[in-house]
Amino acid sequence: MGTRMRLFEQQTLKRLGVLLTVSVCAWAQVAQAQSGADVLRQIQEAARQLNYVGVYAYQQGDHIESSRITHQFDGKHEKERIEVLDGAPREYLRTDDEVQCLLPEQKTVLRERQRGDRFPGLLRIDPKSIENNYSVSVGAVALRVAGRHCRPIEVVPRDSHRYGYRLCADTESSLLLKAQMIDERGTVIEQIAFTQVTIGAEISDAMLVPAWPTKDWLTVRTQHQKIDLAALGWRVNAPPGYVSTSEVTREFADRKRVHQLVLSDGLATISIFIEPYLPERSEYVPQGAAQSGSVNIYGVRVANYWLTVLGEVPASTLEQLAQSIQYMSVASPR
Structure with a gap:
């Protein structure tokens, strides 16, 4: 009987193996039929339109931080709660x-507008534009992240002005489970991944309530207004494939006003901060290049302004951009 049982098990495993092979092949054929833009769009829609709750870990260099995310979509609106589990609450x-x-230690609520590329979201602009700057390919063999099967996706830059990405999206829902940023040497310089996630569960309103009563807390709204930097005299030659997604002036508590220009190719983002140059200040980024984890930083003085250019892009891209920025004084209207 034992022999017959082993034979039955072998036949069953063989049959399951065939079924699994057929399933993987079918999935690979479907993936290959999709364009890179379609795959990235599915990931973005899943992040917005699904209910999910889980814990993800973010790693940059030696720094690791975990957060719990609870996301609800009611068919029209998104609601989300993210609890940072490490460091200051x-x-x-x-x-x-x-x-x-x-911020419970300061009993303060900061209000601002959210970018759409926060994990497990991914994109800032139309995914069709991304294919001009990256080649996107889907692997044929499923991997596993957080106990779930996911399809590997390689996003390879077409030039040296951006890093590459390795993604893994849930095979059932297309929710992004893992994302790695890859430099020109193929080294992982930043990654974020779910360590546990439940997709499609009911999310009650009680799960979105903050841990602290905030009724009497100070509320601070980030003040900014849209501007036209070109009209103000600035000439910024964006690297190939990058477009302006935001031009604003931000006002801080000490009444200091800083212009900010955000450039993006859909995945990578560069920020340029422009402020009046004050010789007595010591907190400027040193002239030239610096690095903090995966973020490269370049400081430069242009006319009577100090520019801080930063982004998760190659240092050479930032340097070329920073050195090319020009300012032409605009005459005041009489």
């Missing part, structure tokens, strides 16, 4: 693109 509450950052 803080939470992020989001409704669509409005975000509240809760």
Whole structure:
């Protein structure tokens, strides 16, 4: 009987193996039929339109930080709660693109608008544009992340002005489970991944309530207004494939006003901060290049302004951009 049982097990495993092979092949054929833009769009839609709750870990260099995310979609609106589990306690509450950052030690709520590329979101612009700057390919063999099968996706830059990415999206739902940023040497310089996740479960409103009562806390709204930097005299030659996604002036508590220009190719982002140059200040980034984890930084003085250019892009891209920025004084209207 034992022999017959082993034979039955072998036949069953063989049959399951055939079924698994057919399933993987079919999935690979479907993936190959999709364009890179389709695959990335599915990931973005899954991040917005699914209910999910889980814990993810973010690693940059030696720094690792874990957070718990609870995301709800009711068919029209998104609601989300992110609890940072390491370091100083803080939470992020989001409704669509409005975000509240809760700082219990200061009893303060910071209100701002949310970017769409926060994990497990990915994109800032139309994914069709991304294919001009990256080649996107889907692997034929499923991997596993957080106990779930996911399809590996290679996003390879077409030039030296951006890093590459390795993604893994859930095979059932397309939710992004893992993302790695890869430099020109093939080294992972930043990664974020779920360590545990439940997709499609019911998310009650009680799960989105903050851990602290905030009724009497100070509320601070980030002040900014849209501007036209070109009209103000600035000439910025964006690296190939990057476009302006935001031009604003931000006002801080000490009434200091800083212009900010955000450039993006859909995945990578560069920020340029422009402020009046004050010789007595010591907190400027040193002239030239610096690095903090995966973020490269370049400081440069242009006319009577100090520019801080930073982004998760190659240092050479930032240097070329920073050195090419020009300022032409605009005459005041009489």
